[in-house]
Amino acid sequence: MTAAPGKVHIVDDDASLRRGLSRLLRAHGFETEVFESADAFIAAGLEGRAGCIVLDLHMPGADGLELQERLVADCCRMPVLFLTARGDVQKCARAFKAGAVEFLMKPVDEDILLQAVRKALEENRRLEQLHAEIASIRARMETLTDREMEVMRHLITGALNKQIGGDLDIAEKTVKVHRGRVMEKMGVASVAELVRLCAAAGIEPAD
Amino acid sequence: MVIDPCDLMLYCGAMSWIDYAWTGAIAASFTLALIHAQIAFRLFGRMRWAHACFTLGAVAVGVTGIIELQVMHAESVEAYRAAMFRAHYSLTLMFVSITGFIWFFFGGGRRWMPITVITLSMLGLGANILLSPGMQVRYAEDVRIVETIGGATFTFARLRNGPVTVIELMTALMLLVFVIDSATRAWRQGLRRRAVMVGGGTVFFLAVTRLYAIFIEQGLVETPYFFIFPFLALLVAMGSELGNGIFEGARLANVLQESERQVALAAEAATLGFWRWDIKRNELWATPGARAIFGFSPDEPLPFPKFEAQVHPDDLCVVRERIAASVADRTDYEAEYRIRSGADGWRWIAARGRIERGEKNVPLVMRGVVIDMTEKKRAQAQADDMRRELTHVSRASILGELAGSLAHEINQPLTAILSNAQAARRMLAGGTADPGEIRDIIEDIIKDDKRAGEVIHRLRSMVQKKDPIAAERMDLNEVVRDVVRLLNSEMLERQVSFGLEPAPNLVPVLAGRVEVQQVLINLMVNAMDAMRDQPRERRALLVRTEPASGGAAAAILDSGTGIPESIMSDIFRPFFTTKSNGLGMGLAVSRYLAEAHGGTLTAGNRPEGGAIFRLTLPAASDGMTP
Numbered sequence: 001m002t003a004a005p006g007k008v009h010i011v012d013d014d015a016s017l018r019r020g021l022s023r024l025l026r027a028h029g030f031e032t033e034v035f036e037s038a039d040a041f042i043a044a045g046l047e048g049r050a051g052c053i054v055l056d057l058h059m060p061g062a063d064g065l066e067l068q069e070r071l072v073a074d075c076c077r078m079p080v081l082f083l084t085a086r087g088d089v090q091k092c093a094r095a096f097k098a099g100a101v102e103f104l105m106k107p108v109d110e111d112i113l114l115q116a117v118r119k120a121l122e123e124n125r126r127l128e129q130l131h132a133e134i135a136s137i138r139a140r141m142e143t144l145t146d147r148e149m150e151v152m153r154h155l156i157t158g159a160l161n162k163q164i165g166g167d168l169d170i171a172e173k174t175v176k177v178h179r180g181r182v183m184e185k186m187g188v189a190s191v192a193e194l195v196r197l198c199a200a201a202g203i204e205p206a207d
Numbered sequence: 208m209v210i211d212p213c214d215l216m217l218y219c220g221a222m223s224w225i226d227y228a229w230t231g232a233i234a235a236s237f238t239l240a241l242i243h244a245q246i247a248f249r250l251f252g253r254m255r256w257a258h259a260c261f262t263l264g265a266v267a268v269g270v271t272g273i274i275e276l277q278v279m280h281a282e283s284v285e286a287y288r289a290a291m292f293r294a295h296y297s298l299t300l301m302f303v304s305i306t307g308f309i310w311f312f313f314g315g316g317r318r319w320m321p322i323t324v325i326t327l328s329m330l331g332l333g334a335n336i337l338l339s340p341g342m343q344v345r346y347a348e349d350v351r352i353v354e355t356i357g358g359a360t361f362t363f364a365r366l367r368n369g370p371v372t373v374i375e376l377m378t379a380l381m382l383l384v385f386v387i388d389s390a391t392r393a394w395r396q397g398l399r400r401r402a403v404m405v406g407g408g409t410v411f412f413l414a415v416t417r418l419y420a421i422f423i424e425q426g427l428v429e430t431p432y433f434f435i436f437p438f439l440a441l442l443v444a445m446g447s448e449l450g451n452g453i454f455e456g457a458r459l460a461n462v463l464q465e466s467e468r469q470v471a472l473a474a475e476a477a478t479l480g481f482w483r484w485d486i487k488r489n490e491l492w493a494t495p496g497a498r499a500i501f502g503f504s505p506d507e508p509l510p511f512p513k514f515e516a517q518v519h520p521d522d523l524c525v526v527r528e529r530i531a532a533s534v535a536d537r538t539d540y541e542a543e544y545r546i547r548s549g550a551d552g553w554r555w556i557a558a559r560g561r562i563e564r565g566e567k568n569v570p571l572v573m574r575g576v577v578i579d580m581t582e583k584k585r586a587q588a589q590a591d592d593m594r595r596e597l598t599h600v601s602r603a604s605i606l607g608e609l610a611g612s613l614a615h616e617i618n619q620p621l622t623a624i625l626s627n628a629q630a631a632r633r634m635l636a637g638g639t640a641d642p643g644e645i646r647d648i649i650e651d652i653i654k655d656d657k658r659a660g661e662v663i664h665r666l667r668s669m670v671q672k673k674d675p676i677a678a679e680r681m682d683l684n685e686v687v688r689d690v691v692r693l694l695n696s697e698m699l700e701r702q703v704s705f706g707l708e709p710a711p712n713l714v715p716v717l718a719g720r721v722e723v724q725q726v727l728i729n730l731m732v733n734a735m736d737a738m739r740d741q742p743r744e745r746r747a748l749l750v751r752t753e754p755a756s757g758g759a760a761a762a763i764l765d766s767g768t769g770i771p772e773s774i775m776s777d778i779f780r781p782f783f784t785t786k787s788n789g790l791g792m793g794l795a796v797s798r799y800l801a802e803a804h805g806g807t808l809t810a811g812n813r814p815e816g817g818a819i820f821r822l823t824l825p826a827a828s829d830g831m832t833p
Contacts, residue, residue, distance in 0.1 A: 014619050016620065016623040017620075019627070020651065023631075058700055086615045086618070105618075107625040
């Protein structure tokens with residue numbers, strides 16, 4: 001799953017402003033795509049998109065905050081960067097709570113905008129990497145049998161083979177075999193490494 | 208008429224009650240004569256002559272009394288005859304004076320009657336003097352002394368009447384007819400008391416005395432002539448009527464003075480002045496109050512041109528026109544104009560007047576009042592200033608409320624401009640500039656700059672103080688669109704859906720553009736406020752333009768909860784508000800502005816819920832061009 005890197009999505013109801021922002025960002029080497037409303041953006045689909053979203057707060061129809069909520073619900077990994085022509089502390093707070101990376105006042109200066117966009121794209125890259133890593137861990141986990149999975153969840157608690165055997169009511173020898181397979185399938189050389197992968201993938205240690 | 212003082216002295220020797228009674232009556236008669244003579248000197252006109260005749264009559268009565276005394280005390284037939292001869296003089300004087308009195312007292316009548324009476328009396332008098340004694344009236348044939356009540360004595364004579372007596376009787380008869388005629392006339396005019404007292408009294412006493420004289424002369428009764436008493440009674444009756452006139456006059460004078468004082472007081476309190484314009488002589492008369500207002504001294508003569516010279520040159524034409532119109536078509540004169548006050552000051556005057564006409568509708572005078580309006584005008588101007596100030600403050604305050612939205616309106620194009628400019632700079636610096644793209648960028652920049660400029664221009668005209676309201680011919684649809692443009696982001700911000708239904712072929716209206724914008728903004732912001740607590744999908748603002756009688760109207764409809772009936776009558780009152788942070792001036796100022804343009808602003812509720820406000824403005828007349 002690879003997305004086009006560094007694309008800036010501009011959502012604003014003002015056509016002239018869309019054009020201006022798009023030109024500026026393109027002049028600095030960013031790839032851009034413009035949308036005239038939140039609904040148009042949703043309609044275009046999120047699949048395969050990466051980058052960040054420059055979002056106008058006030059728009060007819062669904063406004064910026066509503067689009068942001070929708071994106072959060074859809075687990076979109078593109079950071080949102082708000083642009084607004086009027087200060088509103090409450091909306092600003094709501095935007096940040098929902099995970100906005102920036103809240104910028106119009107008219108926005110080139111440097112500030114570029115810095116914010118770079119930061120957002122950086123964040124997106126980090127998220128994409130994280131997402132990819134988790135995806136690969138998950139893929140490896142998929143190959144584990146249920147028993148191996150159980151053994152792994154016990155392994156990451158730091159328990160010894162003997163203890164695991166006792167807990168699962170199987171022979172210590174059998175535990176040893178499962179353990180070897182888990183380490184092999186997950187591609188790790190140490191339990192410490194396995195703990196890290198499980199934490200990243202959200203696997204809880206056994207009780 | 209000869210009165211011998213020796214005769215009077217003679218009676219003093221042996222005074223009986225007869226002497227006392229007659230002397231008293233004589234004195235009373237002369238006293239009355241004196242009093243009325245004085246009044247006659249002080250009066251003018253008809254009543255002066257009535258008093259003069261009364262005086263003569265009183266003298267005649269007094270003299271009659273004296274002659275009666277002489278007759279009673281005549282010691283020989285010759286003395287008796289001489290006294291009787293003199294009596295005819297006094298009788299004639301009495302006839303003449305009564306005739307004159309009646310004529311003047313009742314104010315005229317048939318002229319031939321008094322002339323006949325006087326002619327007959329003169330004829331009688333002449334005949335009595337010229338004819339031989341035997342032909343005279345009451346010629347004594349012999350005399351004797353008769354004793355009467357209380358032991359008093361008097362001379363009684365057997366009398367013979369000559370032809371002159373006939374003339375005398377005719378005179379008396381004619382006098383009676385004249386008096387009855389005059390009294391009847393007075394009765395018909397409603398002067399009943401006067402007719403009865405004077406007319407009836409005169410007729411009664413004249414008839415009684417004449418009859419009684421016949422009794423004496425025929426020897427039917429043996430009494431002296433005591434005519435002084437009935438005549439004195441007649442004098443008292445006439446005198447009391449004359450006195451009534453004087454008392455009434457005095458009372459009226461008091462009443463008049465009182466009412467004059469009251470009018471003067473009222474005029475002073477109202478700073479009113481009265482004036483009268485004598486059209487024929489072209490002269491003004493004015494009360495001291497009016498003179499003060501016009502700027503004249505209390506006693507200088509006031510020819511009309513002098514007044515015109517005081518009027519402001521710009522107003523003189525109007526004043527003249529109004530006066531001419533009033534003279535021509537009988538309407539009341541009404542004008543407001545300035546009058547010179549001091550070296551270079553002017554005072555505002557309001558004048559009203561009415562023409563009074565004589566025969567054939569010829570205008571004679573114009574009477575009227577003036578009042579100094581300067582203070583009122585000043586107060587009015589001050590109130591206008593304050594209203595203008597309030598309008599401006601109210602406008603500024605609503606714009607303040609909209610500051611966020613208006614900032615948005617300006618910041619949008621500014622952002623586009625900045626981004627475009629910086630993009631172009633970057634392209635040029637990086638050497639990647641495509642001339643076509645740069646041209647597009649510049650086009651966009653110009654367009655956005657104009658867009659920002661327009662917003663600022665609209666705003667500037669709204670915050671500028673204008674003075675006074677400049678009405679122009681305009682398309683209400685266009686003004687509505689302008690306002691919608693200003694409020695666009697506010698509606699976005701408040702998540703209000705907006706609909707505009709402009710009526711086609713709307714007549715142009717005549718109004719101040721900024722003021723109409725202000726009213727529309729007020730109404731639309733109010734509508735949005737009214738829908739604040741509605742769920743988002745129920746927040747619909749609709750602006751509709753429509754033809755109205757005499758002009759065009761803009762209706763603003765919201766979908767809020769409507770206006771409660773209990774406050775419907777209060778919403779246009781100043782300082783009435785239902786908003787926690789409202790001043791309560793918006794609607795009051797809006798209605799003031801609507802009415803200042805000759806329009807209306809009304810409020811109501813929609814059957815389907817929500818309120819409707821309708822601003823109606825008068826159509827611009829065809830002659831008007833913007």
